[in-house]
């Protein structure tokens with residue numbers, strides 16, 4: 001079986017982890033945690049990085065830092081991995097799901113803007129939903145598959161309605177919009193280092209921000225909100241969310257390899273697009289000119305998605321459907337979904353991902369292409 005996406009552990013991971021084990025610095029007090037935060041922040045061009053135990057906890061903390069609380073709303077695209085929406089529910093706020101653009105699969109900004117224009121009022125600097133008078137606090141754009149929406153326009157909308165932006169950049173490490181790194185546009189940006197992301201720590205996350213007080217607050221909340229180094233005095237409900245040194249050590253080694261990983265991902269994206277263009281009814285994700293895409297996971301659309309999925313999996317090519325749209329999940333059916341023609345459902349019914357590991361061989365790439373062609 002050619003796997004969908006495997007981590008690539010081929011640098012200094014063993015050496016750095018061994019150092020943690022040999023010195024006994026295994027937990028979150030070790031120096032690799034700081035080194036990893038600095039490496040990620042520097043790479044994306046942000047002033048501060050705060051390491052978390054995963055991307056979901058990074059999102060949760062970021063929302064808290066934007067003041068999101070019970071009965072507030074946070075806006076996000078209807079197509080995302082479930083953790084984005086869950087992180088909103090953790091704060092006791094509710095999501096407002098916005099349908100996606102059928103070409104780029106990112107939040108549809110026309111739908112977003114129409115919704116805000118028609119359904120909200122601005123009172124005392126706060127955007128409220130007209131019917132319930134509940135506050136909308138933030139927008140969480142999700143850079144789905146490493147692609148990015150029209151961020152200039154989104155930033156303008158956020159400013160006009162006085163909304164914070166927390167970027168779910170969990171899939172977009174290495175992706176740029178107008179030469180600036182994803183995750184650095186919002187008040188805070190969140191990255192994930194789960195096993196299937198572009199680099200991995202096994203599990204991990206980093207919050208990036210240019211705001212020093214927010215960075216300090218993030219570190220405080222992720223480390224049990226302790227205010228004294230010697231005594232057990234705490235000033236908030238904190239969380240045990242900080243990444244541990246052993247995992248951060250893997251992260252430092254992975255960051256060293258990131259540029260190579262991205263060039264390999266770009267190579268396989270170009271290969272697939274070139275070889276599969278015009279095959280059957282296949283269509284690919286559209287990427288705007290302003291976006292430099294990290295090509296994290298190759299995903300394409302066909303009306304015969306279910307049959308192609310089965311054909312590939314039966315013939316040694318691991319393939320996976322896309323996420324079920326949030327409005328279709330049982331936990332979110334009572335939440336607000338804003339759409340004009342439910343493009344989310346169409347993307348869900350037609351999209352599938354094919355093998356995209358960094359270390360996939362050229363021969364395996366050809367096998368994938370041959371197997372797709374043989375179906376059509």
Ligand SMILES: *Cc1c(COP(=O)(O)O)cnc(C)c1O
Pocket residue numbers: 054055056057080081083084142168170171192193194203204205
């Ligand atoms: C991976 C992912 C997350 C969560 O990251 P974890 O590190 O797995 O907690 C959140 N949102 C999206 C879009 C993701 O792909």
